[in-house]
Amino acid sequence: MKDLKSKNTMNVKLVVIAIVTYVASALVSFILFNTFGLGISSVTTPIAQPKKTAGGKLLFDPSLPRTEPCPLNGALYSKQQKAWWEKHGPLGIMIENHLESRPQSGVSNADIIYEAIAEGGITRFLAVYYCQDAETVGPVRSARTYFIDFLSEYGAFPLYAHVGGANTSGPANALGQINDYGWGGYNDLNQFSIGFPVFLRDYDRLGRTVATEHTVYSSTTKLWEYAKEKRDLTNKDSEGEEWNEGFTAYTFKDEAAASVRPASQSVSYEFWDGHSEYSVTWTYDKVTNSYKRSNGGASHTDLNTKQQLASKNVVVLFMKESRANDGYEGNLHMLYGTKGTGNAKIFMDGEEIEGTWSKKNRTAHLFIKDKRGNDIEFNRGQIWFSIVSPTTDITVK
Secondary structure: OHHHHHHHHHHHHHHHHHHHHHHHHHHHHHHHHHHHOOOHHHOOOOOOOOEEOOOOOEEOOOOOOOOEEOOOOOOEEOHHHHHHHOOOOOEEEEEEOOHHHOOOEOHHHOOEEEEEEEEOOEEEEEEEEOOOOOOEEEOEOOEOHHHHHHHOOOOOOOEEEEOOEOOOOOOOOHHHHHHHOOOOOOOEEEHHHHOOOOOEEOOOOOOOOOOHHHOEEEEHHHHHHHHHHHHOOOOEOOOOOEOOOOOOOOEEEOOOOHHHOOOOOEEEEOOOOOOHHHOEEEEEEOOOOEEEEEEOOEEOEOOOOOOEOEEOEEEEEEOOEEEOOOOOHHHOOEEEOOOEEEEEEEEEOOEEEEEEEEEOOOOOOOEEEEOOOOEOEEEOOOEEEEEEOOOOOOEEO
């Protein structure tokens, strides 16, 4: 009986010791986790790096949820893609639209595009990239002052890729303005000072003979890498300031439901009388809720994808158009009144919206409002701005 009583006493002691040990362990763990952040909530799964094609294009996992809005145009992408774009800043590339340059490469991957006449009735694009990798882009052509005005709202030092530029003394002196703004040799990526392999000439890309000025290409990856390695420009400048300090984003909405979308709509206009090869028609596609682009009466495609260019939002900006009168041969250099206010037409969801634009100064945001003064809420996806003279006729059917 005595041995049984001793054994029971021992068992009780062991149970008490076990309970005390457990409570002490739990208490220590609680203190450590809350004091030093060692809890389960601090454990994160590493984001996988995107893969690359043989041509260098980044491939993001298409199976991942699209939850992250692009700051420029609201399009939704994965956390993997966001982790990538947050390491660099916006990149503007001058892409020509001469007949010999079509089809261009990489236009479909731009987040926002600005189109205006460069000279002689020939339009040119400022394609702004941030949330997408475009692989090959081009043909790349020269800078124009009004495109610099548009790019200037994307931070103090947005990357600007081009091949030379207007440099005649006067109001159209784009290269002079680049230096005046402190961009020269910094965020300005001029092919004249960079060269191969960031920029290269591809005489065979279009499969036909074209003039030398239509052969310069680059890639978004090469340009972002060059800016990082040679200019100390990533998502931050050399002073450590992030590009989006003070940046104003557009606002976005859900697309119109398929049941309320119109069956069709077409929007047509010319940039310059007598230059029908640069006239544009946007044909609304109800299924994709986007506008497919034709240029000069032909489907306008992207050489990289072989697909027709299409934008979720088309905005026509009516801006004062004039010649620079700077002594340039033929007085071809153009000027546009990019600061101030003017009328606009916005096309999305198969509908036409009468509106206005305003831009206080070079670095200010380009606001787009409806006639009641409310900010336009765009559909998520590419925004295409066309800049035309106030007298331009827009045909909507």
